[in-house]
Amino acid sequence: MPLLPTLSTFFIVLSALLVAVGWVFIVKKKFRAHRNTMISAAISALLFFIIYLSRTIIVGNTSFGGPEELKVYYTAFLIFHIILATVGAVFGIITLVLAFKRNIKKHEKIGPVTSIIWFFTAITGVAVYLLLYILYEGGETTSMIKAILGL
Template sequence: MNAIPYINEACILLSAVSMAIGWRQIRAKRMQAHKFFMLLGTVLAALFFIGYAVKTVVIGDTMFGGPAPLRTPYQIFLQMHSILATVAAVLGIVTLRFAFTAAFGKHKKIGPWTVVIWFITTISGLAVFLMLYVIFPPGPTTNVFHAWFGK
């Protein structure tokens, strides 16, 4: 068993938990706690991304190993998740930039959207993980383009 996907999933789930705590902290006007948990969530998300990138380059991506009639719906779901994850990452960078440049008015406007999209991305990523490694036996490992397009 390859442990990297499990470690990656733990990082991303802990990232979402950290960001939920951070969001709660800012609603309670605890700025330092908000900053700590949001940065922790960001670091955990970055660790996920690094782990995913290393696994993809060194080992490859895991193909869907479930039943053939579910392959197309899985691929559509995976592509939607990938697009949403990219949007969440870009919004995260913009949100962090606003925070680090003290543009708190802009940060306050975009932050809730960013974190909600991050939560949706985390949930859809968990679904992908469960379908790839838990519910169905993992498929073969291949390059990222074959896994993403289901070829």
């Protein structure tokens, strides 16, 4: 198992689980628990992003190592996952800002949308991880720094 991708995938999954727990808390009107769980979910998502970004810059990205005829489907799925993750991150920040500004009406409206986008981000993220590292052997890994410096 590759260390950094496994660690970053763990943090996406943890973040989605915390969002689910935070949702249950607000349904039960446990406001403090909701706040703390959602902040933990945001920190977990941030850890995912930091690990993912540092790996991309220092080690590089790994290409799909599975069968050639599956490559196009893998790429389409990966792009779908990246779009979900980006939209989820933007919605997550907006949801948090609305909460801290006590704009609870809007926060309550956007919160479920953010949560559902984040669940799908985590599910598709795990699928990408399985396709890239577990079901097939990873392809070539090229470092961004190496690519830039032409090493």
